[in-house]
Amino acid sequence: MTIRRAFADLSVGQVHYAECGDPQAPPVLLLHQSPRSWAEYREVLPLLGQRYRAIAMDTAGFGDSAAGDGPASIEGWARVAVELLDALGIERADVVGHHTGGVIAVEIAAAFPGRVRGLVLSSTPFTDQNFRRARAGRPPIDEVEPSDDGSHLAALWRRRQGFYPAGRPELLEAFVRDALSASGSPEDGHRAVAAYRMEDRIHRVAQPTLILRATADPFASPHAAELQRELAHARTVDIAGGMVPLPDQLPEAFAAALLEFLETLA
Template sequence: MLVRRAFADLSVGQVHFAECGSANAPAVLLLHQSPRSWAEYRAVLPLLGRRFRGVAMDTVGFGDSPPPPWEPSIERWAGVAAELLEALGIERAHVVGHHTGGVIAVELAVNFSRKVGAVVLSSTPYTNEAFRIARAHRPPIDAVEPSPDGAHLMQMWRNRQAFYPEGRPELLQSFVLDGLKASGDIEGGHRAVANYRMEDRIGRVTQPVLLIRARQDPFSSPHAAELAEHLKDARIVDIEGGMVPLPDQLPEAFAQAVTDFLVTQS
């Protein structure tokens, strides 16, 4: 199916998005991890487009969206996502988020509940005080010092290599390309996640939630059961072999899990 790309004029400037599927179908908003872009869902969009109007946006500061005029913030990113839905004439959408995108999805579901149908949280961390303390004592995740000989590009690759499947260099290449476009603040998404007080918000999520657990994602897989304990209506689906780049690593399995859940909610 054809994937269409465009920009929407929002309060922060021109926000980039890609979409696939009929404008009359139920809408699904897809939110990516940091420091990726809509391209994380490049192979997923046509699969979802068979039943839904899939919209994958570039979070402000990433991909082809503009740098944020404020410090990266989960709350502000959720506000921009709500603006995009409004600009596209979408009154209500299901929301799918992976890693950072999942955290944004939680805030969107709480603060803009009338706009959000069902929620899919893929490899999403539970960010409470313990998470913030642990993150404060860890080194930067993706930031590297630029090197005249380009060695920093290899360092970006190596920093992520252990969390990506062997024999799939195209996935790491996509990560590096997106990382280089991250508005000069490649750590912005990680910092925003660490600062978000999810423990004060998650109990206000009233929508049905699917938790997708990538079994080989060491960062977020352990959080699925903890998230489920704080949600009123949640179920967990495991994707075996799934790692950090789950949507573009296993797009068919990812899209199938999302579709199976959402067709019961539409």
């Protein structure tokens, strides 16, 4: 199935997106983790596109999307995502987010409830005071000091290696490529997540919600229980063996969980 790629002129500048499926089918918007790009969903798009208009956008400042002039924030990225829906003539969509994308998805559902039919939060952190305190005490996740000999690229690889499946170097290569293409620091997304006060916003989320827990993702797996407590109406589904790069690590399992949930909304 063909993946179509294009740009939309939005408030931050040109925003890149990729889509697959019938343009008249029900739309699904997919939001990636930081510092990745739409390519995180490259294998997922054709699987969803058999039944839906599946759209994966590059968050402002990542991939091929312009960053705009303002500071990076979850609220700003959510507004740009809704601008994309407007540009595409989409009144209401199902919204799927992985890691940082899940945090953006929460804000879209909270700030623009009429635009979201269903919500999927994949490996999404619950960013409350405890999260912010713990994050403040940790070193940067994806920021390394540039070096003349290029050793910082290997350092970037090593920082992520333990959270990626063995024998899948192509997944780490995709991560490094996307990290290098970020308009600012690849750490900007993590800083924006840490600054977001989800505890003040999540009570606004009333849409049908699926929480996807990648069981081998130590960053996000523990947050599934916290999200479930906050979203009593949500359902949690485990994807066994899923790690940080879940959508491109296990695209079939990821897409199957999405499709099963989305069919319940029809």
